[in-house]
Amino acid sequence: xxxxxxxxxxxxxxxxxxxxxxxxxxxxxxxxxxxxxxxxxxxxxxxxxxxxxxxxxxxxxxxxxxxxxxxxxxxxxxxxxxxxxxxxxxxxxxxxxxxxxxxxxxxxxxxxxxxxxxxxxxxxxxxxxxxxxxxxxxxxxxxxxxxxxxxxxxxxxxxxxxxxxxxxxxxxxxxxxxxxxxxxxxxxxxxxxxxxxxxxxxxxxxxxxxxxxxxxxxxxxxxxxxxxxxxxxxxxxxxxxxxxxxxxxxxxxxxxxxxxxxxxxxxxxxxxxxxxxxxxxxxxxxxxxx
Amino acid sequence: xxxxxxxxxxxxxxxxxxxxxxxxxxxxxxxxxxxxxxxxxxxxxxxxxxxxxxxxxxxxxxxxxxxxxxxxxxxxxxxxxxxxxxxxxxxxxxxxxxxxxxxxxxxxxxxxxxxxxxxxxxxxxxxxxxxxxxxxx
Numbered sequence: 001x002x003x004x005x006x007x008x009x010x011x012x013x014x015x016x017x018x019x020x021x022x023x024x025x026x027x028x029x030x031x032x033x034x035x036x037x038x039x040x041x042x043x044x045x046x047x048x049x050x051x052x053x054x055x056x057x058x059x060x061x062x063x064x065x066x067x068x069x070x071x072x073x074x075x076x077x078x079x080x081x082x083x084x085x086x087x088x089x090x091x092x093x094x095x096x097x098x099x100x101x102x103x104x105x106x107x108x109x110x111x112x113x114x115x116x117x118x119x120x121x122x123x124x125x126x127x128x129x130x131x132x133x134x135x136x137x138x139x140x141x142x143x144x145x146x147x148x149x150x151x152x153x154x155x156x157x158x159x160x161x162x163x164x165x166x167x168x169x170x171x172x173x174x175x176x177x178x179x180x181x182x183x184x185x186x187x188x189x190x191x192x193x194x195x196x197x198x199x200x201x202x203x204x205x206x207x208x209x210x211x212x213x214x215x216x217x218x219x220x221x222x223x224x225x226x227x228x229x230x231x232x233x234x235x236x237x238x239x240x241x242x243x244x245x246x247x248x249x250x251x252x253x254x255x256x257x258x259x260x261x262x263x264x265x266x267x268x269x270x271x272x273x274x275x276x277x278x279x280x281x282x283x284x285x286x287x288x289x290x
Numbered sequence: 291x292x293x294x295x296x297x298x299x300x301x302x303x304x305x306x307x308x309x310x311x312x313x314x315x316x317x318x319x320x321x322x323x324x325x326x327x328x329x330x331x332x333x334x335x336x337x338x339x340x341x342x343x344x345x346x347x348x349x350x351x352x353x354x355x356x357x358x359x360x361x362x363x364x365x366x367x368x369x370x371x372x373x374x375x376x377x378x379x380x381x382x383x384x385x386x387x388x389x390x391x392x393x394x395x396x397x398x399x400x401x402x403x404x405x406x407x408x409x410x411x412x413x414x415x416x417x418x419x420x421x422x423x424x425x426x427x
Contacts (some may be wrong), residue, residue: 035375035417052369115323137369265369273341280362281346284394284401 032056040261050265051084051138051153062261063232071231075188078141078148078226081262082234086136086154087254089204089238094214094250101245104215108202115282116210120200122278124269127155128177128201129194130222133238134252135204137267138259148183148190153264161192172196175218194222203240203250217244232258324403325395331361332388338381345371347381347404349389363391363404365418376416386410 032055040049040058049058063069097105110116121127127135137153146164151157161183168182172195179197183190197220202213220242227235233255240250333351346364353359365371381387387409391402407415 033374033417035414036373037375041372041377050369050372052367053372055373058373113323137367267342267367267369270342274343276339277341277343277346277364281344281364281401284362284396284399 048263049261051081051259051262054259054262066260068232068258068260073228073231075228076185077143078190078228079143081138081140081259081264083256084138084259086134087236087252087256088207089134090252091208095246095248098245098247104245105212108213108215110211113211116205116213119205119213122274124271124274126177128198129179130238130240131202131204138264140264151264153267156266156268168193168195177201188227190226192224215245216242219244323394324392326392328390328405329393330388330390335381335383335385335387340368340378342368349387359400361400361402363389363402365404374416374418380415
């Protein structure tokens with residue numbers, strides 16, 4: 001009996017702490033509140049709502065309307081609008097830094113304790129990749145014969161994942177915020193390799209305390225693995241390696257849920273809007289926390 | 291004895307886990323500078339910004355001596371607020387509102403994180419009662 005209680009307690013703890021649990025929770029709906037509408041908010045007949053506009057009630061209704069449960073699917077067709085947030089990187093398993101990594105990580109430290117004053121997002125720098133893996137307001141895969149397009153609502157941007165057999169460039173002429181990406185199928189898993197990233201972006205903000213960001217160099221490589229395990233579920237995994245920053249690869253696993261009732265809307269980071277917000281809400285904190 | 295040890299381990303694990311998990315729910319713009327004490331004010335809408343990165347409202351509150359204080363309160367991104375039932379027409383300049391919010395921890399500051407807005411006719415404009423997830427994006 002005692003053994004059973006001990007095992008149950010330990011199982012509950014491991015479930016609460018498992019990265020998959022956290023990642024999954026982030027991509028699913030928002031807690032229900034009294035003012036949330038029951039029906040989708042759309043621009044009009046024939047138009048759809050957006051991933052992030054959808055609350056739990058609407059998502060549950062949409063899953064019934066579109067017969068998501070048990071719906072037939074082709075595991076090699078990843079088409080659809082997925083998630084409303086991105087899959088947070090597993091900050092409980094950040095690899096140990098190299099001395100240079102430690103130095104670069106410290107250099108991202110905010111000047112104020114309340115938000116990261118050095119985060120390029122505040123001035124609408126592109127998020128870059130893999131930050132868009134971790135934070136995107138929903139994304140859409142479009143399958144083409146020679147590539148897979150991945151559109152992101154955040155930044156209203158896309159990346160080309162080439163599937164025509166080309167190799168990643170060894171020494172690209174331009175480092176890109178979203179890098180260079182090539183994809184291939186290993187069984188039912190779509191494997192995406194990325195390289196050639198612009199080192200001005202962060203891998204992600206450090207969500208443990210939001211006073212630093214995870215830096216990378218131009219040596220960073222990413223490998224993503226996507227597997228559609230049902231019509232409505234996409235398993236996703238990313239492995240980030242940067243031997244100049246980390247002493248071992250950084251792996252994050254998660255799940256993303258289909259948004260059958262949604263299409264991507266527009267989220268541009270607009271400098272004039274951000275400037276207004278920063279002055280009226282961020283700068284106030286900046287002034288009073290010096 | 292083993293049970294006691296397991297219980298102690300569970301408590302220890304939760305002590306470690308809770309702050310970690312709490313950190314996970316924060317938005318890209320941190321809200322850690324807002325306190326956890328609720329404040330209720332009545333006032334008049336001066337501005338309603340249906341914009342990203344976060345929707346915000348500015349309202350004027352008059353005290354007993356006739357002195358007016360201008361508050362600015364933020365919510366979440368525009369599409370997140372659509373999910374919670376707000377629209378571009380939810381508020382207009384001159385509306386009388388009652389606001390339940392979490393003011394900044396800084397003494398004398400007039401910035402706040404909004405929990406609930408009710409109009410004078412009793413209409414609840416938004417009820418972000420998703421505490422403790424209130425600080426999610």
